[in-house]
Amino acid sequence: MPELGKVDREFFDEYIYPNLGAERDDVTLGPQHGVDFGVVDIGGQAVAMASDPVFVMPSLGFERAAWFAFHILMSDVAVSGLPPTHLSVDFNLPPEITNEEFRTVWETFDAEARDLGVSVVTGHTGRYAGCNYPMVGGATALSVGEFDDIVRPDGAQVGDRVVITKGPAIEATGLLSIQFESLMADAMDAEAIDAATDRFYDMSPVKDALTAAAAGPVTAMHDATECGIYGGLYEIARAAGVGIELETDRVPMQPGVAEACDFFGIDPWISISEGTLLATVSPEGVDDVLAALDAEDIPAADAGRVTDGSGLVVDGEPTDHPGVDPFWGTFEEYLGKLQG
Structure with a gap:
């Protein structure tokens, strides 16, 4: 594992890939190193999903930082070709964040979500000792649509x-x-x-x-x-x-x-x-x-x-x-x- 940044393929293949819980027939695209999203079949509907850290840099200013944090969360499901639709977000906030600073973050999330047609469906918010910027939680974004509209990450073809x-x-x-x-x-x-x-x-x-x-x-x-x-x-x-x-x-x-x-x-x-x-x-x-x-x-x-x-x-x-x-x-x- 590198000291900083995401794990490499060797680490993924040794530690993560062999341990993915139960096998289910409704998982049509599972985890792979370097692949942005997974897909589940829910009654014939495709549900693409991706998880990322909530990345907030106060030095950018909280409004600008929140804009970037939100779009990081949307990007991996957007490359499925399906418009993002739902968001679950967990904020594990450092003790020093003020109510007004959090208000700016959350109102920015709300504005960007409304613009994209994304609904927040669940989450968690709290201040905790030991939590520090910029990684202040995690989130899972979903895109719900038709299987025929999915752009698979492994779909590149010779001649493209x-x-x-x-x-x-x-x-x-x-x-x-x-x-x-x-x-x-x-x-x-x-x-x-x-x-x-x-x-x-x-x-x-x-x-x-x-x-x-x-x-x-x-x-x-x-x-x-x-x-x-x-x-x-x-x-x-x-x-x-x-x-x-x-x-x-x-x-x-x-x-x-x-x-x-x-x-x-x-x-x-x-x-x-x-x-x-x-x-x-x-x-x-x-x-x-x-x-x-x-x-x-x-x-x-x-x-x-x-x-x-x-x-x-x-x-x-x-x-x-x-x-x-x-x-x-x-x-x-x-x-x-x-x-x-």
Whole structure:
């Protein structure tokens, strides 16, 4: 297990996968490493579900932090292609949070849930000693719909095109730039810093996923979280037993990303990028998917293809899964600089 961040596949396969409780016929998609959601058949209806930490960073301001926390919870079920419908949320809050701070968090959750048509159905809330930001609980999001509308995470097929929205390091850029803006001031011009901090509200793939799924024959989707675009594409390829070839010069790069990643000394291609959608699309549907994304002002490009092989090839070079995302170590390093 890495010291920081999600467990790797080896840990998952040794400790988690052999111990999944009872086998049930209604589970149509169970846990796999690098797969965003599971699916249960309830009377012929598909129920996709995903669990994540409730991630609240007070340094972002509680309203902005809550917006991000909510969209993290929605993103993994949104890549099922089914619109999110229900939410169960558990807040294990640090003792120092005030009633007014919590009010801001919860009212933001409420506003975002209403906008997406999501109903909160159960949960738990309390303050507890030993609980600290940013991980202040956990939640499970559900999407209820038809099985025919599900985009399976293992559905990539040879010949599909690879569509990528927004580009690399969206989350790493947005969070690091807002958190450490004062440290960047001596090394970057104000315009580049503003562009980097503007990436914050790009950090949701929910609209990307639902737009793509509705527009054309999408065969698989994944959000580029831990280990970024390279990690996410590798996981799509592994889940489907195929290869993926990526051309990096075709991938959109948002303003401020390259400059911020250079400042923090991280590789944008392997850095966490919540908000970036990775999708494999049948060739006949690519133009429709790209047009639909463009109509929603979501930058996107056809940047690769699915091949009869295995693993990831980047610009002609075989590329392993990154293993460790540089974001977490960089965040701790610069937090120490800010405090010291």
